[in-house]
Amino acid sequence: MARVFVIGAGAWGTALAQAARFAGHDVTLSGRDAQAAREINESHRLSAYLGDIALDPDLRAQTGFDAIAAADAVLMVVPAQATRATLEAIGPDALSGKPVILCAKGLETGSNDRQSEILAELAPEAEPFVLSGPSFAHDVAAGKPTAVTLAGHSIERADEMAGLLASDSFRPYASEDIVGVEMCGALKNVYALGAGAIEGAGLGLSARSAFLARAYAELGRVIVALGGIDATLSGLAGIGDLALSCTSEQSRNYRFGIALGRGQSVDAIRSGGMGLAEGVFTAPVAKAVADRHAIDAPLIGAVDLLLSGEARIEAIVPMLMRRPLKREG
Numbered sequence: 001m002a003r004v005f006v007i008g009a010g011a012w013g014t015a016l017a018q019a020a021r022f023a024g025h026d027v028t029l030s031g032r033d034a035q036a037a038r039e040i041n042e043s044h045r046l047s048a049y050l051g052d053i054a055l056d057p058d059l060r061a062q063t064g065f066d067a068i069a070a071a072d073a074v075l076m077v078v079p080a081q082a083t084r085a086t087l088e089a090i091g092p093d094a095l096s097g098k099p100v101i102l103c104a105k106g107l108e109t110g111s112n113d114r115q116s117e118i119l120a121e122l123a124p125e126a127e128p129f130v131l132s133g134p135s136f137a138h139d140v141a142a143g144k145p146t147a148v149t150l151a152g153h154s155i156e157r158a159d160e161m162a163g164l165l166a167s168d169s170f171r172p173y174a175s176e177d178i179v180g181v182e183m184c185g186a187l188k189n190v191y192a193l194g195a196g197a198i199e200g201a202g203l204g205l206s207a208r209s210a211f212l213a214r215a216y217a218e219l220g221r222v223i224v225a226l227g228g229i230d231a232t233l234s235g236l237a238g239i240g241d242l243a244l245s246c247t248s249e250q251s252r253n254y255r256f257g258i259a260l261g262r263g264q265s266v267d268a269i270r271s272g273g274m275g276l277a278e279g280v281f282t283a284p285v286a287k288a289v290a291d292r293h294a295i296d297a298p299l300i301g302a303v304d305l306l307l308s309g310e311a312r313i314e315a316i317v318p319m320l321m322r323r324p325l326k327r328e329g
């Protein structure tokens with residue numbers, strides 16, 4: 001039994017804390033909301049995020065970072081834009097020498113950083129890992145089976161972390177492609193916005209499937225240009241999560257995209273309480289990264305344009321369709 005410390009008591013942090021309990025560990029979950037922590041400890045629920053899913057009674061929740069010093073492994077699961085401030089609050093010493101598994105899916109606004117780049121800056125002595133793949137928090141917390149990718153700098157250490165979190169319902173596959181896995185997790189949210197917009201605009205399932213296939217090709221170009229491994233694309237973090245998020249109304253990003261496709265503005269959708277849609281923050285960053293590396297990424301550009309409010313989907317689709325024809329592959 002290891003001591004696992006999970007930071008971020010929203011839907012995904014709590015689901016992963018539950019997964020770590022399924023794997024038999026001593027788990028502490030740290031959130032910023034004392035009332036939510038009390039609900040987890042006393043009622044074994046997190047109703048605001050996970051409805052009536054029963055949490056393991058031995059899952060302990062708290063605010064603050066007290067138990068982190070004793071942890072064998074740390075999972076970072078706050079939203080991507082909150083990772084920097086959270087790491088600053090923890091301080092570098094507490095994470096020195098510890099495996100830190102980064103679970104948020106997004107690129108940071110302003111710096112354009114991946115989650116592992118933020119960790120390297122603020123806790124350079126921590127050992128970075130990235131977890132990503134097709135995994136809705138409700139499914140994982142309820143003990144429904146899924147598989148994910150878990151990447152580290154060394155495949156042997158990734159094997160060890162995969163072994164740490166594995167249970168009958170949670171099956172991590174080891175990888176040594178931190179960059180590729182991070183880009184898959186961040187960009188699938190951008191593509192889910194686009195696929196949702198196609199649905200919301202009533203453009204049909206053929207269009208959505210064509211978008212998904214071209215998103216897959218584009219994501220492959222991004223991974224390789226940034227130094228990732230092409231094979232990651234065909235794995236759980238790649239096509240596994242892309243297919244899930246681009247076709248399921250369980251995805252917040254997909255639902256946000258549906259609302260965009262129906263003509264609602266970003267502000268109107270946000271004020272409607274849609275919940276966290278990481279792709280909204282990541283899309284402009286992804287566009288900047290693609291431009292900087294001269295990557296041909298028309299779909300990221302299209303989603304970014306749609307989010308900007310400067311063009312509606314009815315105008316964007318012909319722009320995509322009238323580009324010069326290409327050969328596949």
Ligand SMILES: NC(=O)C1=CN([C@@H]2O[C@H](COP(=O)(O)OP(=O)(O)OC[C@H]3O[C@@H](n4cnc5c(N)ncnc54)[C@H](OP(=O)(O)O)[C@@H]3O)[C@@H](O)[C@H]2O)C=CC1
Nearest residue numbers: 009010011012013033078079080082104105135136137276
């Ligand atoms: N939900 C899912 O199915 C999955 C989510 N992910 C990823 O996990 C990450 C977290 O998502 P998820 O848990 O779903 O999000 P939620 O919206 O469910 O929860 C976010 C949590 O982070 C807290 N939080 C919000 N802003 C801050 C901040 N500025 N500083 C510190 N804490 C903050 C919230 O606290 P409070 O409640 O007080 O606002 C809440 O506890 C995202 O990157 C997402 O893409 C990955 C796989 C699956």
Ligand SMILES: O=C(CO)COP(=O)(O)O
Nearest residue numbers: 133134135136251252253
């Ligand atoms: O990452 C997820 C599933 O793998 C969750 O997707 P959303 O954040 O779009 O809900």
